[in-house]
Amino acid sequence: xxxxxxxxxxxxxxxxxxxxxxxxxxxxxxxxxxxxxxxxxxxxxxxxxxxxxxxxxxxxxxxxxxxxxxxxxxxxxxxxxxxxxxxxxxxxxxxxxxxxxxxxxxxxxxxxxxxxxxxxxxxxxxxxxxxxxxxxxxxxxxxxxxxxxxxxxxxxxxxxxxxxxxxxxxxxxxxxxxxxxxxxxxxxxxxxxxxxxxxxxxxxxxxxxxxxxxxxxxxxxxxxxxxxxxxxxxxxxxxxxxxxxxxxxxxxxxxxxxxxxxxxxxxxxxxxxxxxxxxxxxxxxxxxxxxxxxxxxxxxxxxxxxxxxxxxxxxxxxxxxxxxxxxxxxxxxxxxxxxxxxxxxxxxxxxxx
Amino acid sequence: xxxxxxxxxxxxxxxxxxxxxxxxxxxxxxxxxxxxxxxxxxxxxxxxxxxxxxxxxxxxxxxxxxxxxxxxxxxxxxxxxxxxxxxxxxxxxxxxxxxxxxxxxxxxxxxxxxxxxxxxxxxxxxxxxxxxxxxxxxxxxxxxxxxxxxxxxxxxxxxxxxxxxxxxxxxxxxxxxxxxxxxxxxxxxxxxxxxxxxxxxxxxxxxxxxxxxxxxxxxxxxxxxxxxxxxxxxxxxxxxxxxxxxxxxxxxxxxxxxxxxxxxxxxxxxxxxxxxxxxxxxxxxxxxxxxxxxxxxxxxxxxxxxxxxxxxxxxxxxxxxxxxxxxxxxxxxxxxxxxxxxxxxxxxxxxxxxxxxxxxxxxxxxxxxxxxxxxxxxxxxxxxxxxxxxxxxxxxxxxxxxxxxxxxxxxxxxxxxxxxxxxxxxxxxxxxxxxxxxxxxxxxxxxxxxxxxxxxxxxxxxxxxxxxxxxxxxxxxxxxxxxxxxxx
Numbered sequence: 001x002x003x004x005x006x007x008x009x010x011x012x013x014x015x016x017x018x019x020x021x022x023x024x025x026x027x028x029x030x031x032x033x034x035x036x037x038x039x040x041x042x043x044x045x046x047x048x049x050x051x052x053x054x055x056x057x058x059x060x061x062x063x064x065x066x067x068x069x070x071x072x073x074x075x076x077x078x079x080x081x082x083x084x085x086x087x088x089x090x091x092x093x094x095x096x097x098x099x100x101x102x103x104x105x106x107x108x109x110x111x112x113x114x115x116x117x118x119x120x121x122x123x124x125x126x127x128x129x130x131x132x133x134x135x136x137x138x139x140x141x142x143x144x145x146x147x148x149x150x151x152x153x154x155x156x157x158x159x160x161x162x163x164x165x166x167x168x169x170x171x172x173x174x175x176x177x178x179x180x181x182x183x184x185x186x187x188x189x190x191x192x193x194x195x196x197x198x199x200x201x202x203x204x205x206x207x208x209x210x211x212x213x214x215x216x217x218x219x220x221x222x223x224x225x226x227x228x229x230x231x232x233x234x235x236x237x238x239x240x241x242x243x244x245x246x247x248x249x250x251x252x253x254x255x256x257x258x259x260x261x262x263x264x265x266x267x268x269x270x271x272x273x274x275x276x277x278x279x280x281x282x283x284x285x286x287x288x289x290x291x292x293x294x295x296x297x298x299x300x301x302x303x304x305x306x307x308x309x310x311x312x313x314x315x316x317x318x319x320x321x322x323x324x325x326x327x328x329x330x331x332x333x334x335x336x337x338x339x340x341x342x343x344x345x346x347x348x349x350x351x352x353x
Numbered sequence: 354x355x356x357x358x359x360x361x362x363x364x365x366x367x368x369x370x371x372x373x374x375x376x377x378x379x380x381x382x383x384x385x386x387x388x389x390x391x392x393x394x395x396x397x398x399x400x401x402x403x404x405x406x407x408x409x410x411x412x413x414x415x416x417x418x419x420x421x422x423x424x425x426x427x428x429x430x431x432x433x434x435x436x437x438x439x440x441x442x443x444x445x446x447x448x449x450x451x452x453x454x455x456x457x458x459x460x461x462x463x464x465x466x467x468x469x470x471x472x473x474x475x476x477x478x479x480x481x482x483x484x485x486x487x488x489x490x491x492x493x494x495x496x497x498x499x500x501x502x503x504x505x506x507x508x509x510x511x512x513x514x515x516x517x518x519x520x521x522x523x524x525x526x527x528x529x530x531x532x533x534x535x536x537x538x539x540x541x542x543x544x545x546x547x548x549x550x551x552x553x554x555x556x557x558x559x560x561x562x563x564x565x566x567x568x569x570x571x572x573x574x575x576x577x578x579x580x581x582x583x584x585x586x587x588x589x590x591x592x593x594x595x596x597x598x599x600x601x602x603x604x605x606x607x608x609x610x611x612x613x614x615x616x617x618x619x620x621x622x623x624x625x626x627x628x629x630x631x632x633x634x635x636x637x638x639x640x641x642x643x644x645x646x647x648x649x650x651x652x653x654x655x656x657x658x659x660x661x662x663x664x665x666x667x668x669x670x671x672x673x674x675x676x677x678x679x680x681x682x683x684x685x686x687x688x689x690x691x692x693x694x695x696x697x698x699x700x701x702x703x704x705x706x707x708x709x710x711x712x713x714x715x716x717x718x719x720x721x722x723x724x725x726x727x728x729x730x731x732x733x734x735x736x737x738x739x740x741x742x743x744x745x746x747x748x749x750x751x752x753x754x755x756x757x758x759x760x761x762x763x764x765x766x767x768x769x770x771x772x773x774x775x776x777x778x779x780x781x782x783x784x785x786x787x788x789x790x791x792x793x794x795x796x797x798x799x800x801x802x803x804x805x806x807x808x809x810x811x812x813x814x815x816x817x818x819x820x821x822x823x824x825x826x827x828x829x830x831x832x833x834x835x836x837x838x839x840x841x
Contacts, residue, residue: 005812006544012816013551017823038830125576145354145361145395152359163830170828171563174779181777 021162028161028168034207036164036197037157039090041138042150047202048139050085051101054109056261056340058082060101062094063114066267068204069196069317071112075327081344084112086202092132093119095248100136102251110261110340115290115298117281118229121236121244154200167193189226192219205320211313220314229316230272232279235286249294263338264291264298268307268326273315297338304333354395356550356605357558364392365609372613378535382505385613389514393477400476403441408511410437411486415493415500427494434490438483446480448473450680478518480677484644486511489525491648498525506532513615515606519599521620522640528615536614545804548819549608552803555822556601560787563829565594568780573751573761578772584764586776586784588744591751593787596624599638623795625743628735630694633743645674660703667699668692678750683758687749694742736796 037043051060057080061067068088077083087097094113101107122128153163162168181187194209194216210216224230236244252262266287269277281287283300291298301307306329310322318326331342354361371384394401414434421427443451452468459466489510493500501507510528538546572579572587579587603620610617620640627633634642650670656663668689675688745762752758763769776784798806807815 003539003541006541009807009812009816009819010544010547012813013819013823016817016820017827020820020824021827143396144398145358148360148363148395149358152363156359165830168828169830170559170825171567173828177779179779179782181779182774182781185774185777187777 025160025162032209033161033167033194034197035158035161036167037154037200038163038165039198039202039204040165041135042142042146042153043200043202044087044089044135045139045142046147046150047085047087051087051104051107051109054085054107055082056110056334056338057342058084059110059112059263060085060107061088061112061114062097062101063088063112063265063267064092064094064116064119065090065204066116066269066317067112067114067265068202069206070267070323070326071203071330072323072327073199073201073203075324076331079328079331079344080342083201088114088202089132089135090204091119091128093122093126093128094132095120095244095251096129096132096136098248098251100139102254105258107255108258108260111255111263113262113264115264115266115287117235117277117286121241121281121286123236123240123244158200164197189223191223192216195220205323206313206317211319211321217313224273224315230276232276234279235281237285241286241289245290245293248290252294252296261338261340262294262296263334264296265330266298266300266302268301268310268312268318270310270312270315273312299330299333299337304329307333354392356602356609357554357562360395364388365612369612373537379505381535382509382532385514386505386509386512389509389512389517392514393512393517396477397474403445403476403479404482404512407438407441407482407486408508410434411490411511412501412504412507415490418490418494419496419500431490431494435487438487442479442483445473445475447676447680481520481522482511482517484522484641485516488522488644488648492525501525501529503532513610515610515615516617519602519606520638520640521603521606521618522644523617527618531615538612538614542611542614545807546608546611546613548807548815549604549611549803551608551819551822551826553601553604553606553608554826556597556604558601559822559825559829561594561597561601564783564787565590565597568776568784569594569751572775573753573757575775578760578764578769580772580774581764581767581770582781583772583774583776584761586781588748588751588761588765589788590784592625592740592744592747593784593791595747595750596621596791623798625740625792626736626795626799627739627743628732629698629739630691630742631698633739634691634695641674641677645670649673664696664699667695671695681754683749683752683755686755686758687746690746690749694746733796737792740792 054060061071061084065088068086068090071084071086073084073086088094089097094115098111098113101111119128157163166172176190176193192210194207194213196204196206196210198204207216210220235241255262264287283302287298287300290296299307307326310318310326313319334340335342354364368384368388371388372381376384390401390404393404411434414430417430418427421430456466456468489507492498501510506529509532510523510525513523513528516523516528569587569590572583573591578584600621607617607619618640620638622636622639624633624637627636650666653666653669654662655666658666671688671692672685673688675684675686675691678684678687745765748761748765749755749758752761760769764772810818
């Protein structure tokens with residue numbers, strides 16, 4: 001090969017890649033997808049850095065997907081003038097994050113803890129804990145180089161739809177191929193590709209396609225059924241449950257001892273998932289016991305008509321149109337229950353429905 | 354900073370621009386040195402002090418060694434360099450391990466002792482740059498060459514970012530002469546360097562991180578035994594992952610360096626086509642194996658002090674080579690297994706040499722044996738056997754502890770056969786595809802080079818293959834994950 005051929009090969013590669021990137025981006029745009037940000041270790045670590053100087057109006061939120069979907073951060077900001085710090089992790093137990101914050105001597109703020117019993121009361125070493133711990137482990141090692149890459153990546157992700165690892169990466173697309181797996185192997189099911197998207201503030205939102213298309217909603221419901229959301233199997237009990245609650249109490253006490261606040265939240269859930277939850281995790285044995293033994297306050301959606309009037313389209317999370325009024329009512333109820341000051345001017349700012 | 358990150362792309366583009374501006378050669382070298390410090394500091398800035406300390410002390414000690422004619426003094430200056438470098442390495446890398454074993458030993462003797470857990474962070478690349486600087490002072494001590502008069506050249510030799518954190522482990526004669534005269538990549542070097550960078554990133558991002566890490570991490574992380582097929586699949590996945598991760602890094606390093614006009618030594622030569630373990634170590638992490646040969650095996654006596662001593666020297670070299678990879682008994686076992694395989698191979702070769710028939714007998718045997726033994730097939734089967742044994746050693750390399758490694762081996766060989774099936778069919782297919790592809794490619798390229806292949810193919814074919822790799826990198830979207838060898 002001559003030198004000129006080296007250059008020709010290089011220019012051809014460049015031209016083909018450029019054509020592919022433009023075509024790939026245009027293709028996904030033409031399919032009507034919303035721009036989504038990768039909710040990865042870096043975005044979590046970036047958000048984790050903001051936990052200091054939090055106040056009741058600017059709380060840290062930990063939990064699972066329900067607080068991530070249901071608390072509308074734009075609405076929160078509109079009413080309080082402050083943006084909450086969203087640290088909830090989809091499909092995980094918030095207890096490792098609670099431990100992490102309790103062990104951080106500089107965290108003295110307000111913490112809202114979303115409780116999904118099946119995840120929250122999972123035993124030590126469960127996959128729900130391991131997944132959460134992965135993020136926590138990355139945070140102290142988040143190097144300057146990774147931080148710089150994160151900022152560059154954010155700019156690219158703001159402009160390029162296809163840079164969404166969860167939906168459009170090679171592995172994600174390969175996982176969606178209709179290949180039967182070996183009998184007896186548990187394969188994590190795929191959520192519909194049009195289910196939702198994530199904003200840079202880590203808020204997750206159902207897509208327009210999800211809201212409009214019941215087939216997509218059924219696709220999500222199928223995943224929940226497959227993962228056992230409708231199971232009536234009794235949750236952990238005995239010493240395991242006592243140990244979990246005790247560990248939560250220890251962490252809550254640490255935060256309170258530094259002047260911080262902790263409030264537990266039980267977000268809306270609809271039948272048939274609600275019915276299954278009530279059998280598996282009876283309120284008295286789990287939620288009520290958690291609050292009494294940790295000496296904490298909590299807001300259970302079922303106690304408030306304003307919070308329990310919604311129907312979750314996938315049984316587990318609120319529709320985008322409902323998250324704003326839900327958040328507005330939640331802020332008011334938190335104020336009434338805790339006497340914390342959250343709103344800039346109370347009673348105002350309730351969104352029009 | 355890792356090669357598979359946006360930060361590196363920006364850093365590299367800026368550096369290429371700077372390196373091609375009409376500055377003096379000295380200014381360009383200062384730019385390269387500062388860029389290398391930045392490259393390193395973006396992990397953990399305080400550790401740059403260790404790098405400076407090592408650089409300054411070795412520069413001074415080498416000069417003193419060269420200036421002195423007194424044997425004792427020369428030994429003293431060398432000892433200072435060795436104590437500093439090996440002391441830092443021992444403290445940061447083996448401090449916790451030594452304390453843990455000391456505590457276990459006392460407890461084993463019935464002395465109740467509980468040491469506070471040391472909170473030591475391992476500086477990235479310390480094992481690599483320690484070996485780089487050690488080779489310099491030892492070679493000056495041996496009067497192999499005179500010490501480098503220019504501190505800038507020496508500092509750049511130690512710190513030059515492409516090799517700094519994960520090799521190739523360069524020797525002074527590889528790099529220092531290249532800093533003496535102005536260098537700039539030719540357009541051919543630039544294109545070839547970029548191609549190598551793409552190839553390295555393809556191996557790392559697509560194969561190692563995108564396809565192989567998930568099944569390997571999943572199975573090796575399970576607290577219970579698995580089905581034999583799943584256990585084998587996980588080991589094969591790791592086998593591909595470790596090659597693509599480390600081979601990918603070396604390929605990136607060589608490519609990046611070439612774009613700046615400097616050549617780095619080859620570090621991998623299709624290791625999974627190795628016929629036997631001595632061949633494997635001529636193909637796997639070549640710069641480490643040659644370093645261990647020149648600075649450990651030969652000084653121990655090599656193969657010049659009798660047969661028994663040769664085996665002892667081989668075992669010592671491989672056990673220490675294993676320990677170099679990490680402070681854990683599993684790495685020692687890994688090195689020990691390689692040492693045993695090397696000894697067995699040496700014994701076998703010695704026995705074969707002795708029992709070799711006389712020339713006339715050989716001709717008679719060849720004439721009467723129909724068909725004549727197919728040497729190529731035989732070699733291929735030997736390469737497969739080597740690959741199989743290498744995979745067994747990888748179990749100790751990857752498993753978090755000894756019990757997990759033994760559990761995996763028991764599953765692999767069917768002693769525990771009732772474990773559940775865990776890997777999905779697409780994962781198994783990916784592992785099978787990558788393993789067959791890797792073995793096939795290594796075997797077919799055994800005595801060839803990628804550059805030779807690139808040059809033989811028509812430019813449009815090479816360009817299209819290059820574009821395919823780039824597209825797969827972009828599609829995989831797995832950026833900024835660290836390279837496995839950084840932890841060593």
